[in-house]
Amino acid sequence: xxxxxxxxxxxxxxxxxxxxxxxxxxxxxxxxxxxxxxxxxxxxxxxxxxxxxxxxxxxxxxxxxxxxxxxxxxxxxxxxxxxxxxxxxxxxxxxxxxxxxxxxxxxxxxxxxxxxxxxxxxxxxxxxxxxxxxxxxxxxxxxxxxxxxxxxxxxxxxxxxxxxxxxxxxxxxxxxxxxxxxxxxxxxxx
Numbered sequence: 001x002x003x004x005x006x007x008x009x010x011x012x013x014x015x016x017x018x019x020x021x022x023x024x025x026x027x028x029x030x031x032x033x034x035x036x037x038x039x040x041x042x043x044x045x046x047x048x049x050x051x052x053x054x055x056x057x058x059x060x061x062x063x064x065x066x067x068x069x070x071x072x073x074x075x076x077x078x079x080x081x082x083x084x085x086x087x088x089x090x091x092x093x094x095x096x097x098x099x100x101x102x103x104x105x106x107x108x109x110x111x112x113x114x115x116x117x118x119x120x121x122x123x124x125x126x127x128x129x130x131x132x133x134x135x136x137x138x139x140x141x142x143x144x145x146x147x148x149x150x151x152x153x154x155x156x157x158x159x160x161x162x163x164x165x166x167x168x169x170x171x172x173x174x175x176x177x178x179x180x181x182x183x184x185x186x187x188x189x190x
Contacts, residue, residue, distance in 0.1 A: 001028055006063055011077070011107050012070050014059040073171035077106040080169050080178045084109055087182035091189045093119075094163075108133065112163040119188060120165055126184040130165050137161035 006018035021032050034041045039050025081104065085095055094112035098104045110133070113119045120130050137157045138144055167181060 001025070001032075006059070011074060011105055012063060012066055015062050016059060018055055018059040018063065020055065074105045076171040076173075077169055078104070079175060080173050081106045081109055083175060083178040084111075084167060084169075084182060087179065088185060091186065093185070093189055106169050109167045109169040110164050111167060112160070113165060113189070114163060116163050116165050119185075122188045123181075123184060126187075128181050128184050129168055132164065133166055134164070135161060 001023040006014040035050040036053040039048040
C-alpha cells in the first residue's frame with residue numbers, strides 16, 4: 001500500500017488538501033474504500049467508524065490535468081537540483097545525498113548549515129526566498145512530550161531541526177535563477 005499526498009505544494013498538488021492510496025491487495029482496497037466513506041460499504045449502513053475522506057471531483061480534475069505535466073516539472077526540478085549540487089559542493093553547507101540507485105524528484109531541496117538563521121537572513125536580503133520546514137524536532141513538540149522520548153538521545157534529530165533550510169526548487173525556476181541562488185550562497189559561505 002502506498003499513500004500519496006497531493007497537498008498543494010507537492011510536485012503533483014491539488015488546489016486544496018487531497019490524497020490517494022494505492023494497493024495491489026483487494027482486501028486492503030475494500031477496507032480503505034469503506035473507511036474513506038464513513039465506514040460504509042453500502043449507503044446508510046456503517047460497518048465501522050470511518051471518515052469522509054473522498055477525493056472531490058474538482059481536486060481530481062485539477063490533478064488529472066496537472067498529471068500530464070508532472071514528468072516535465074520533475075525534469076525541471078532535477079535540472080535545478082543539479083545546478084545546486086554542482087555549484088554548492090565544497091563549501092560549509094551539507095548538501096542532500098541521493099544514492100546512485102535512486103532518482104529524486106526534488107519536492108524540496110534541503111541543505112544543512114550550522115548558522116541556518118543567519119544564512120536565511122542573508123539570503124532574504126539578497127531576495128532569495130528559503131523556508132525552514134519543520135523547525136521543531138518532533139520529540140520537542142508538545143504532542144510528543146512523553147517520558148519515552150525524554151529518555152532517548154535524540155540530539156541528531158534536534159541538530160537537524162536547527163540546521164535544515166530549503167532552497168527554492170519550483171519547476172518555474174529558471175537555470176539562470178538557480179545559478180543566481182548559488183552565487184548568492186557562495187558570497188555568504190565562501
